Amino acid sequence: MLIDLSELLPYQEGEREYPVSYGKEMLSAYEVSSAPEFVLKILHSRDNDFRVLAEGSLRVMIPCARCLEPVEQTILFTADRSFDLSSGLDTDGDECVFLTDKVLDTDELIADEALMNLPIRVLCRENCKGLCETCGANLNHGPCGCGEKETPTRMAEAIMAAMNAAKNKK
Numbered sequence: 001m002l003i004d005l006s007e008l009l010p011y012q013e014g015e016r017e018y019p020v021s022y023g024k025e026m027l028s029a030y031e032v033s034s035a036p037e038f039v040l041k042i043l044h045s046r047d048n049d050f051r052v053l054a055e056g057s058l059r060v061m062i063p064c065a066r067c068l069e070p071v072e073q074t075i076l077f078t079a080d081r082s083f084d085l086s087s088g089l090d091t092d093g094d095e096c097v098f099l100t101d102k103v104l105d106t107d108e109l110i111a112d113e114a115l116m117n118l119p120i121r122v123l124c125r126e127n128c129k130g131l132c133e134t135c136g137a138n139l140n141h142g143p144c145g146c147g148e149k150e151t152p153t154r155m156a157e158a159i160m161a162a163m164n165a166a167k168n169k170k
């Protein structure tokens with residue numbers, strides 16, 4: 001949603017609320033599965049001094065770090081930005097990426113905040129088995145067949161034999 005803040009300039013000491021939801025299908029490289037509506041508040045104290053407040057959440061599909069299956073995650077965001085509308089700079093002197101010619105792009109604001117809260121690593125389940133290094137099959141769906149003739153069964157047999165031998169000694 002685009003909000004032309006220059007239209008609010010005559011209303012000093014003003015406060016407005018806008019029902020907003022994130023409008024894009026992607027957040028960076030990730031698919032947005034749901035974007036609930038939230039309230040965006042714009043405060044105009046005087047002259048070019050503006051402050052924008054927002055708090056909400058997005059549901060985003062993020063690939064599992066082991067098997068790459070998409071996992072739905074809730075990303076929370078909180079925005080509290082004070083800026084000068086004429087310069088487009090915030091109180092730290094940084095450029096506000098969500099402002100273009102005095103127009104506020106709510107999607108840019110939300111993306112800017114939500115990206116900071118993206119989890120570094122997501123697992124589909126705690127004991128995700130990941131992908132087979134040989135054939136790339138998802139091992140959560142069952143064994144892929146690679147390495148079937150290798151030693152694990154023989155190892156197990158050897159251990160069983162050793163345990164039986166130990167039992168017989170007693």
Ligand SMILES: [Zn+2]
Nearest residue numbers: 064067124128
């Ligand atoms: Zn996984």
Ligand SMILES: [Zn+2]
Nearest residue numbers: 132135144146
């Ligand atoms: Zn395999």
